[in-house]
Amino acid sequence: MKKIRWGTLVAYIVLAIFAIITVFPFVYMILGGLMSFRETTTIPPTLIPKHFEWSNYAKVFAQAPFARYFLNTFITASVTTIVSLFNALLGAFAMVNLKFKGKGVVQVVLLSLLMVPGEAIIFTNYNTIARIGLLNTYIGLVLPFLTSIFYMYYLQSYFGSISQTIYKAAMIDGASDWEYIWRILVPMSKGGLFTVALLSFISGWNSFLWPLLVTNEDSMRLLNNGLTSFASDAGSETQLQLAAATLTVLPILILYFIFRKRIIRGVVRNDLKG
Amino acid sequence: MNDDKFVEVKNLKKVYDNGHEAIKDVSFSVKKGDLVCLLGPSGCGKTTILNMLAGLLNPTSGDILFDSKSVVNVAPKDRQIGYVFQNYALYPHMTVLQNVMFPLTVGKQKMPKDKAKEIAEKYMETTQITELADQKPGNLSGGQQQRVAIARALVQQPKILLMDEPLSNLDARLRLKIREEIRNLVKKVGITTLFVTHDQEEALSIGDKIILFNNGVIQQDDMGQNFYLEPNNYFVANFVGNPVIDNFKVNVKDGKITGSDFEINVDDLDKSRFKRDLTNGEYTLSVRPENILPAETGHVSAKIDDVELIGRERILKFTHDGVQARSLVDLETPIKRGDNVNLKMRLDRVFLFTKEGERVY
C-alpha cells in the first residue's frame, strides 16, 4: 500500500515539473509582454511586472501593421480551410461511395503523395506561383493548399465508418449524390468535419515557410512572418516582441481551450492510420 | 399489362469483378400483389438478386421487367420501388418524421413540406409509429426502427417492395409478431413484395410463394408446402424441414434397394411417384423424421442415442451407418434413451436422389 503511494507521489512531482516546463514559456510570454523594457532584461529576471504595461500593445500596433497581419492570416487560414475541406469532402465521398475504374490507382497515388514531405515541393511550387505572377497575392498564399490529401484521407476513413446501406437507402429514396452529401453525409459527420476544419485552421494560422517565400510586401505578410520581421526590426525591445508573440498565439490558444477535447481526439484519430 | 408476370426476371447473370459467379442464369416471375420469399443459405445470391432488382447492382447479362417494361437501365430512384434494409439504414440525425418524409423531399419530384408531411403521417399511422414522430432512430427499439423503415419504403407509393432480411436483427419472439404484421400490412396496402430470408420457417409462414436459391441457381420455385412434400432435389429436401430429413446411403440393383442393414423391393414403392426410370447404382434414400416411426418390425433397427423434447413432440436420435438420423414421435411415446427399436419408413413418402442430387422418386 505504501509503495503505491510513493509511486503516485513521484508521478505527481514529475508531471508537475514537466507541466511547469510546458506552461512556463506561455506564462513568461504573456507577463513579459506587459513588462517595461527594464524589467525584461534585469538580472536577476523578474516574472511578475510591477505595472501592467498595456501600452506595449499600442506600441506594437503602431510600429507594425499587426491588424493587417491578423486580417491576412485570418483570410488565408479560412479560405484554405473552407476550400480544402470542400474538395476533400467531395473527393472522399467519391472514393467511399462511388464505384469507378481507376479508383485503386487514384488511392495508391494519393497515399504515396501523402508521404512526400512538404518541404520537398515548396520551392518548386514557389517557382510556379512566381511564374504565374501571384507573388504577394492572397491567391498565391492559398493556391497550393486548396487541396489536402491528408484531410481527404481522414474524411475517407470517417465516411467509411458510415454504413454503405445508408447511401443505398438514399439512392432508392430518390436523393441525388449532391442531396446525399448535403442532407445526409455532412449532417451525419458534423463532428468529424468540424474537427478537421479546426485542425486545418490552426495549421493555416501557424504556417510560416510558404508565406515567407511568396510574400515580401509588408501589407501581404501573415502573422508569423510579420512577427519575425518585427522581432528583428524591434531589435532590443524585448517586451514588444513578447507582446507581439502573445498576439499571435492567444487566438489559437483560446480556440484550443474551447475545443480541446475535440482537437485532441481528432489528432489521435487521424494518426492511428499506421 | 400482365399481372401474372408483374415482376419478371429473365436469364439473369451476375459475375463480380473478382470473377465470382454470384448468379448463374436465373429466371422467375412474381404475380401482382403477391408476397414472394427469396430463400437460401447465406452467400446463395438472394441479396444480389434483390440489389439488382433495386438497381443498386448492374446485372452482367439478362433482363429485369417491372410491369412488362425493362428496368435494367433505369436508376434506382426511378424504378418505383421501396427497399427495407437488413440494418434498416435509418438516417440517424433525422427524427422519425424526417426519415419518413425524406423520400418525398428529394429528387426531381420534390413536393412541398406540408404535403410531404401529410403523406408521411398517413403511412406512419398505417405502420403505427405516429407517436414516435419526434424521436431519433437511436432511441427506438428494433421493432420500432423496423416500422419506420417500412413506412419510409412505402411513402413514395412504390409498385414493388423489396425487403432484405428485415427480421434478422430482432429477437425471436418479436420476429414472430412482426412477420405477421408485415404480411398483414403488405396485403392491406396490396403491394407486390419480394422478401429475402435465410429462415425457412419465416419463408413458409409469410410467403405466397417461395423461391429457393443455392450457389446462384434456383433450386425450386413453388408454393410453400411443396418444398416439404415434393422437393425438387437433394438440396431442397435437406434445406427445408425441421428436424432435418434423414438420409440413408443405398445401392439399387435389379429391383432391390439395399441399405447397410435393410432391403426394400422397388415394387413396394408407389409407381406413380417415379420421376424417371430407376437404374442400377448408388442413391440416397431420404425420409422425413415423421415418416420413419417405431414399429414391431421395421426397415431399420437402432439404439436410441438421445431423446429431445420439442413442444408437443419428441425427436428420437439414433446413429445409422455412421450418420445421425431422427424419428419424430408423439410426446406420449414411452421410448427412452438407450432403448433398442425397430423403425419403419412410409414408403409412399420417401425420396430417392442420385449422387448428383437429382430426384428419381
Next chain:
Amino acid sequence: MRSNQKKAWLFLAPTIIFVTFFSIYPILRAFVMSFQSGPLINLNWTGFSNYQYIFSDPEFWRAIRNTILYALISVPVALAISIMLAWFIFSKVKHKSFFETTFFMPYVTSTIAIGIVFRYIFNGEYGMLNFLLRALHLPAPNWIDDPSMSLTTIIIFGVWTSLAFNIVILMGALRNIDPNYYTIADMYGATGTERFWRITMPQLVPTIAFLLTMNIIAAFKIYTSVYALFNGQAGVGNSATTAVFYIYNKFQIVGTPGVAMAATVILFLIIMFVTFLQRKMMKKIGGR
C-alpha cells in the same frame, strides 16, 4: 453498387487538378531541376554537377550532420520522456484530461512565436534558464550566442515542442489496451513495474514505431524552430544550419536553384528511406 464513372471523376476533379499541379508536378520538376544549373529563368542541363557540388560542399555536410544529430538525439529523448509522462498520466493520476490538455498546448501554438519566447528564456545574461542554473550552482552557458551550444539549444527546444503530439498519441494507444489484461495481471499478483513492462510496453510497440518514424521525418525537416530561436539565422556563424536551411539558402539567397533541388532530392530520398524502414518494421510487428 452501380458504376458511376463520370460522376466520380467530377467529384474528384478539384483534388486531382490541384494535386497534379502542386504535388506531382513539383516533385518531377524538382528532380529535373537538380540536373540543371543557372538562374530560374535560364536553366540549362549540367548533368550531375549539382550533386557533385553539394557532396563536396562542407556547408552541406554540416547541414546534414546537424540534421542527423538533431534527429538522433532529440527524437529518442522526447519519446522516452513522452512514454514516461503518458504512463504516469494514464496509470497514476486522477486529473488525466487536465494534464493531457496542458501537455498538448505546444502542438497548437506557432513555433515562431514560442521560439521568440525561448530566445529570451535561453538568453545568456538575463534569461530565466541561466538564472535557474546559476541558483543551482550549475554551469550557465551562452545558449544562443555560443556556436558550440546552438545544436544543444535547438535539441532542447525540439524536445519541448514534440512532447505534445507524442503524449496525446500514446494516451490514445494506452486507452486502447484492453483493461481485462490488467485485471488478469492483478489476479496473478503482478506489480506495477511488471504491468508496465510485460503488458503495456508490448502493446505500445506499434505506436512507438509510428511515433519514431513521424518524429524522425519531422526532425529531418527542421527549419522553423531554428529560424525563430536565432532570429532568422542558422545560429551564430551558421553553426546550427540544417538541411532545409541549406536548401532555402541556395534557392532564395544564393540563387542556385539547381543546387537547392539536388539537396532536396537527397533529403527526399532520406525521408523515403525512413518511411520505407517504418513500413517494413510495421509489417514485421504486424506479422507476429
